[in-house]
Amino acid sequence: MLLSVEQIAKSYGARKAVDGVSFQVQRGQTVGLIGPNGAGKSTTVGMISGLLRADSGRILMDGEPMGQGVSAAKSKIGFVPQDLALYEDLSALENLKLFGALYGLKGAHLKLRCEQALALVNLSDRAQDHPSTFSGGMKRRLNIAAALLHDPLLLILDEPTVGVDPQSRNAIFDTLEVLQSQGRSLIYTSHYMEEVERLADHIVIIDHGKVLADETPAALYQRLPAQAALHAELASAPSALLLDGVKAQPGVTGVQHVGNALDIGLADAAHAPAVLSWLAAHGTPLLHFATAKTSLENIFLNLTGRSLRD
Numbered sequence: 001m002l003l004s005v006e007q008i009a010k011s012y013g014a015r016k017a018v019d020g021v022s023f024q025v026q027r028g029q030t031v032g033l034i035g036p037n038g039a040g041k042s043t044t045v046g047m048i049s050g051l052l053r054a055d056s057g058r059i060l061m062d063g064e065p066m067g068q069g070v071s072a073a074k075s076k077i078g079f080v081p082q083d084l085a086l087y088e089d090l091s092a093l094e095n096l097k098l099f100g101a102l103y104g105l106k107g108a109h110l111k112l113r114c115e116q117a118l119a120l121v122n123l124s125d126r127a128q129d130h131p132s133t134f135s136g137g138m139k140r141r142l143n144i145a146a147a148l149l150h151d152p153l154l155l156i157l158d159e160p161t162v163g164v165d166p167q168s169r170n171a172i173f174d175t176l177e178v179l180q181s182q183g184r185s186l187i188y189t190s191h192y193m194e195e196v197e198r199l200a201d202h203i204v205i206i207d208h209g210k211v212l213a214d215e216t217p218a219a220l221y222q223r224l225p226a227q228a229a230l231h232a233e234l235a236s237a238p239s240a241l242l243l244d245g246v247k248a249q250p251g252v253t254g255v256q257h258v259g260n261a262l263d264i265g266l267a268d269a270a271h272a273p274a275v276l277s278w279l280a281a282h283g284t285p286l287l288h289f290a291t292a293k294t295s296l297e298n299i300f301l302n303l304t305g306r307s308l309r310d
């Protein structure tokens with residue numbers, strides 16, 4: 001195991017921002033930390049990266065306790081904060097050299113690491129430009145490069161796609177996938193389930209400073225009442241009788257309708273053909289239908305009764 005977070009807690013005055021959070025990160029694993037605004041994600045990763053002191057609990061990095069100040073454990077972690085930390089009046093390369101020097105890198109080794117990091121985030125051709133001329137996404141990528149200079153085992157990213165255009169978002173994902181293929185561990189915080197689902201082997205759901213779930217995406221899917229959804233558009237609005245009939249079909253976990261459209265939850269996608277045949281035999285003509293895997297986005301709603309984003 002690479003990182004063990006054990007019952008960490010932190011209050012700001014009377015407000016408990018993080019209230020006994022525990023989870024682990026294995027070598028090479030990506031853990032997605034997901035929760036709504038104010039759930040305690042930034043405070044949690046702030047404590048893991050050593051920027052914030054925990055009121056209680058313990059954090060072990062590669063077997064060693066994490067504390068404040070410089071330590072071997074801390075040097076194994078790279079942190080990409082939510083707030084961008086770049087010097088606008090230095091070039092991209094000069095920014096990296098400054099960060100690298102702070103990590104104690106020097107000379108040819110520093111230069112090589114800066115070049116490698118710029119190449120990884122696809123900014124080699126902008127090395128001499130100032131970040132003031134960069135898009136939000138390019139600045140974020142430069143920040144990721146800065147956090148990688150000292151070759152950390154674990155990279156922590158706090159909502160790296162906030163304020164980022166879709167193209168740069170994909171470039172960030174591409175970079176993170178390269179890091180994964182190198183066997184690096186990642187902690188990725190977000191309030192977008194689809195992002196976490198794309199990247200993470202393990203998802204930790206956090207709300208009001210507490211862990212609500214800590215599982216693989218597949219295990220979380222199993223917690224959803226419907227595994228698949230069937231959307232069907234009829235030629236006219238369904239009758240109450242038809243709705244009851246659909247609900248009674250094997251594998252149907254729920255039915256909603258808006259106008260002529262039916263949204264049917266299925267315990268398994270394999271039930272879709274039988275439900276469609278039944279509809280064709282009993283309903284008004286079917287104009288259009290589509291099936292889809294249900295979204296993990298629903299899991300938060302399922303666990304808390306609230307949605308991830310308001």
Ligand SMILES: Nc1ncnc2c1ncn2[C@@H]1O[C@H](COP(=O)(O)OP(=O)(O)OP(=O)(O)O)[C@@H](O)[C@H]1O
Pocket residue numbers: 012015016017018035036037038039040041042043044191
């Ligand atoms: N420096 C601070 N002083 C006082 N309260 C704080 C401070 N930082 C965070 N909080 C509070 O602690 C709680 C957790 O905040 P935190 O930033 O960790 O959540 P988050 O999940 O990262 O949210 P977001 O997605 O909005 O960044 C919130 O109620 C927040 O208002």
